[in-house]
Amino acid sequence: MHFSTFLALKYLKPKRSVASVITCVSVLGVMLGVAAVIIVRSVMTGFGDIWEEKILDFKPHVSLVPQRANVLIGEDVLAEKIRQLPGVTCVTPEVDTRVLLSYKGSVLAPVILGVDGEDFSKAYKVGEPLAGTFDLEGDSIVLGRHVARQLGVWVGDEVTVYSPKSLASQDEVFLPVKWKVTGIFSCGQYEYDSGYVVASLYNVRELMGMEKGVFAIHVKTDRPTDPVAFGALQNELARLAPRLNQISWQEADSELFGALAVEKNMTAILMALISVVALFCVMNTLLVLTVQKTPEIGLLKSLGFGKLQIMSVFMIHGLIQCTAGIVLGLLASWAVLSNLQKLVEGLGRLGVEVFPASVYGLEEIPHRIIASDIFWAVAVVFVFGLLASMIPALLAAAKDPVKALNE
Numbered sequence: 001m002h003f004s005t006f007l008a009l010k011y012l013k014p015k016r017s018v019a020s021v022i023t024c025v026s027v028l029g030v031m032l033g034v035a036a037v038i039i040v041r042s043v044m045t046g047f048g049d050i051w052e053e054k055i056l057d058f059k060p061h062v063s064l065v066p067q068r069a070n071v072l073i074g075e076d077v078l079a080e081k082i083r084q085l086p087g088v089t090c091v092t093p094e095v096d097t098r099v100l101l102s103y104k105g106s107v108l109a110p111v112i113l114g115v116d117g118e119d120f121s122k123a124y125k126v127g128e129p130l131a132g133t134f135d136l137e138g139d140s141i142v143l144g145r146h147v148a149r150q151l152g153v154w155v156g157d158e159v160t161v162y163s164p165k166s167l168a169s170q171d172e173v174f175l176p177v178k179w180k181v182t183g184i185f186s187c188g189q190y191e192y193d194s195g196y197v198v199a200s201l202y203n204v205r206e207l208m209g210m211e212k213g214v215f216a217i218h219v220k221t222d223r224p225t226d227p228v229a230f231g232a233l234q235n236e237l238a239r240l241a242p243r244l245n246q247i248s249w250q251e252a253d254s255e256l257f258g259a260l261a262v263e264k265n266m267t268a269i270l271m272a273l274i275s276v277v278a279l280f281c282v283m284n285t286l287l288v289l290t291v292q293k294t295p296e297i298g299l300l301k302s303l304g305f306g307k308l309q310i311m312s313v314f315m316i317h318g319l320i321q322c323t324a325g326i327v328l329g330l331l332a333s334w335a336v337l338s339n340l341q342k343l344v345e346g347l348g349r350l351g352v353e354v355f356p357a358s359v360y361g362l363e364e365i366p367h368r369i370i371a372s373d374i375f376w377a378v379a380v381v382f383v384f385g386l387l388a389s390m391i392p393a394l395l396a397a398a399k400d401p402v403k404a405l406n407e
Contacts, residue, residue: 022288023321026281030325030385031332033274034377038333041373043340044264046366051260052225054189055253057125060092060218061230062237063247071213078241079217085236087229090220092119095204097215100162101197102176103151110147110197112161114204114214123220124198125187131155132183136200141179145186146194157181161199163207177207217244224249268373279381279388282321286314286392311393318389319382326378337367 066072075093082091095114100107115123117136130145132155141159143151153159162176179199186193199207201214219237223229234246250257336343341364 022281022285026279026285026321027325027328029274029277029281030279030322030381031328033277034326034329034381035332035336036274037268037377037380038329038369038374039336039367040267041264041377042333042337042367042369043365044260044267045370045373046368048257048260048264049368050366051189051256054187054192055249056224058187058189058192059249059252060123061221061224061249062219062234063252064217064219064237064241064244065215065247067243067245071210071215072217072244073213075214075217081240082217082219082237085233085240087221087223087233088219089222090119090122090218092116092123092218093201093214093216094218095201095208095210095215097164097204097208099164099197099207101147101151102160102162103153103157106151108147108150110144110195112141112204112207113196113198114201114207115198116201120198123218124185126185127187130184130186132181134183134185134198136182136198136203139177139179139203140182140199142183142185142198143181144193144196145184146190147197148181148184150194153181155181155184161207163209165207165209177203179203276384279322279384282318282385283388283391285321286318286389287395289317290314290392290396310396311390314393314396315386315389318385318392322381322385326381329377330374337369340365340367 064072064078072093079091079093082088092115096111097114098109099112100109113120113124115136117134120134120136120142129142132142134142136142141161143153143159148154151159158178158180160176160178185198205211219233221230221233230248234248237246344365
């Protein structure tokens with residue numbers, strides 16, 4: 001074993017001194033910093049994964065909308081051509097608009113999806129009905145779970161639907177209609193369960209005073225996250241419908257993903273500051289150690305040890321502290337993430353609600369560990385640990401051996 005390493009390990013042996021206490025605090029600080037960064041990054045990555053999955057399951061992957069007019073004519077012919085493209089799993093011509101729903105004095109303004117009954121189950125992965133069926137025949141409507149809860153309705157009740165045309169048109173009067181609730185869906189995402197209802201394409205057309213046409217053609221593919229395959233599909237759609245605008249799922253929810261990315265990075269930076277503060281403790285430990293070991297430093301220099309050898313003793317001492325903190329931090333983050341839901345539920349029983357479903361729209365807290373997050377967390381600690389160890393090491397190496405021996 002190299003003498004510098006041997007001496008650094010010797011200085012690390014626990015003793016009943018201030019330096020030993022500060023060393024333990026430094027290691028614990030590094031541990032908490034590393035664990036906090038990995039846990040936060042993993043949870044934010046999990047949020048991104050869940051939201052992406054929910055978006056891809058519920059919303060269209062590509063929407064074709066008119067460039068100028070509000071209504072797209074000839075949708076059936078175009079939809080049939082799009083269905084023949086490779087990778088396309090579902091094509092749904094739809095009339096989607098915001099309406100007013102009323103029931104016994106309660107009023108909501110969800111988005112209504114006017115779609116053929118057979119296409120609804122294919123295009124919108126909402127699982128089995130929470131209640132009733134997804135039958136859109138006749139004057140029927142299917143509600144999201146939270147829409148039904150807020151209105152206070154259930155299967156079999158009749159809701160009053162007001163057309164938005166009543167506000168936009170001054171020359172025509174659009175009377176409200178009563179539709180029977182035939183089913184209630186729940187996709188596990190609060191935004192969708194509280195903001196969407198479904199009715200037949202024919203009924204929504206009548207509600208909007210339309211004789212024919214749709215507002216958009218929605219397309220779903222089997223590889224929406226594959227840039228190459230998705231780009232090829234968009235090129236084919238541009239060839240088939242050059243006069244229609246394309247809105248991809250990334251563009252439709254760009255604000256959500258952008259906000260999530262910014263929040264993830266800013267939170268990680270704030271958490272990384274914990275590690276930096278902990279590394280100041282490492283530097284303080286080494287500064288105290290250089291003062292305590294001043295006579296030994298003078299003795300070593302008088303025996304012929306060079307400045308680099310003296311520096312290496314203290315730098316190895318600091319890096320060992322960082323390494324111990326990193327290892328403990330990795331173990332702590334693994335333990336927390338493995339029992340994350342249990343910890344959240346335990347805090348909930350104590351009255352501390354850290355993950356309300358009404359705010360985040362998810363039933364349980366998600367997480368996913370990425371190797372690059374671990375790498376950067378460890379790399380930041382090592383780099384700053386090296387810098388924090390260098391200052392006390394330089395001070396130790398700069399000591400005058402004669403003065404050091406007399407102290």
